[in-house]
Amino acid sequence: MYTHVPKCTPSQKPSAPTDRDNSGSGAGSMADEPPYIEAFGHKYHHSGRIFVPFDEKEQQRMEVQHKLYRQCLNGALTATRIPLNVKNILDLGSGTGLWPLEMAARYPQANILGIDISRIQKTTAVPPNVKFAIDNVENPWPISAGSIDFLHIRGLAGGVTDWPSLFKQAYEKLKPGGLLEWSEQAIQIFDFDGKFGDAELCPEFLKLWRDLGKENNIDFTPSPNGPVWLVEAGFENxxxxxxxxxxxxxxxxxxxxxxxxxMNSISNEHFENHCGLLFTNCGWTKEKFDEVAPTFFSDIRAESQKPYTML
Structure with missing residues (x-):
């Protein structure tokens, strides 16, 4: 996880966010989606640029992942201490919208905008201070420069090709002194053997995954480069x-x-979610993938191992 404070630039004049809202107060169903790409039985955005699906199974994974983040935060919704009088909050990659909806209950005075490329947000019981916009987060965001108090980014790996540009836009949209929190789970698996991170499990499969990612100009583990990108964008502290x-x-x-x-629920039930389009784009069939995947699971389930990944 990262928590960032941008440079204070008093010359920036904050203004209220505008709302290029394609969905009203809540989004529609998947039936409203444009034609999609199907790979390994999962539905991916029709652009072919998003390697995370949007179908029902992936939505289930998102909700488990939300519980996992809250578990890591001891029940909190952020690692960042947000001022109680926060006014404007932006959430990139909102998914089903759980985070904005729960934040709305804690900060009822705040205007919260969630942006996601797929129309999968919850449509019932959406409070008036939450809105969703359907767009690629790498496009210009429908808000004014210098208007956001807190910017939340979580789980965008697999959907972003140009992280430095994303953080430059984040810096532009934040108020002077505004806060950014970015969280990503690493696509790395280690053996908790006392060496803490020295012994990577499943190295062949994980190398294959990373190599296929490079072929598709996508990085599923961007966080190691995060500090450099953030400094270059102008962030401090x-x-x-x-x-x-x-x-x-x-x-x-x-x-x-x-x-x-x-984590076991995510790996056992949703492992394929992020593999389908990536492997298919590189000429892999489902049958060929199924020949490789069991070795991955046998490695992490061996009784002699203590596998873990990191957030």
């Missing part, structure tokens, strides 16, 4: 926070066990 996410059945601490349960 950059703080990094890392959380362990266990897999398998080895965690002893109650908090780690809770995380482990959620």
């Amino acid at each position: 950059i703080a990094q926070r890392t959380e362990i996410l266990p897999l398998g059945n080895w965690a002893q601490d109650e908090s780690l066990r809770n995380r482990q349960t959620l």
Whole structure:
């Protein structure tokens, strides 16, 4: 996780965000989506630029992932301490909209805008201070420069090709002294053998995944480059926070066990979600993929291993 404070530039005059809202107070159903790309039985955005699907199974994963983030934050919605009088909040990659909706209950005075490329946000019980816009987050955002108090980015890996430009826009849209929080889960798996991060599990499969990502100009583990991109964009006071996410059945601490349960659900039930379009674009069939995937699971489920990844 990253929490950032941009430079104070008093010459910027904050203004209220405008709302290029394609969805009203809530979004429609998947039936409203344009034609989609199907790969490994999952539905991906028709542009072919987003390697994360939007179908029902992926929406289920998003909700499990939301629970995992809250578990890592001890029930909180952010790692950042947000002023109680915060006025304008922007959430990039809102998914089903859980985070904006829960933030609205905690900050009823704040105007919260969520942007996502797919129309999968919840449509019932949407409070009046939450709106959703359907757009690619790499496009110009429908808000004024210097208008945002808090900018939240989470789980965009697989959907962003130009991170430096994204953070430059983030800097432009934030008020002087505004706050940004960015969180990504690493596509790396290590063995908790006391060396902490020295022994990567499933190196062949993970290298394959990373190599295919390079072929498609997409990085599923962008966080190591984050501090450089943020400094280049103008941000200051950059703080990094890392959380362990266990897999398998080895965690002893109650908090780690809770995380482990959620991570096992994600890996066991939703592993293919982020593989379909990536592998298909590189000429892989589902049958060929199914020959490789079992070795990945056998490695992380071996009794001798204590696998974990990081947030």
